[in-house]
Amino acid sequence: MNVTCVCDTIQNMISIQNTDTEKLFNELEKLPYFTFEALSRLSEKPYKQCWQMVNRWRKKGYLMKLKKGIYTTRSYYGRHVSDMDYIPSISSILNPISYLSLEYILQKHNILTDATYTITSVTTRPTTKYLNDVSETGSIIIGLF
16 A cells, blocks of 8 residues: 555545534534533444543533533524523523522513513522533522522
C-alpha cells in the first residue's frame, strides 16, 4: 500500500467520523434535553466516548448543562427560550416531583396585577440549588417556600 492510499484512507475515516458526529448533533438539536445514556444509545458509542464528546461540545459552546448528566443544545434553547412553556418545562426536568408556584401560574393567566419574572418550583423535599448554564443568576432553586 502506498503513502497516498494510506493518507486517503485516513482522510476518509476522519470525514466519515465528522459526518456521523454532525448527524448525531443534528439529532440532538431536535431534543429538548438529553442524558449520557440517551447519547450513548443514539450514537452507539461507549459512555466514556460520549462524555468526551459532551465535554468538547460544551467547551465550544454548543451545549448547555441543565444539571449533572442532563444537557440541551444551545441552538434548541435559543429557539425555544421565548416560548412560555419552555422554561417551566426545564424545572420539571430538573425535579420531576415538583410543581410550579401559585404566583407564577396566576401571573401566567393574567390574574396577578404585578409582573412576576421568576419561576419557582415547589416540592416537599429539601431545597436544591442547581448550578447550570441556563439561569441568569447561575442557579435554579427548587424547594419548599
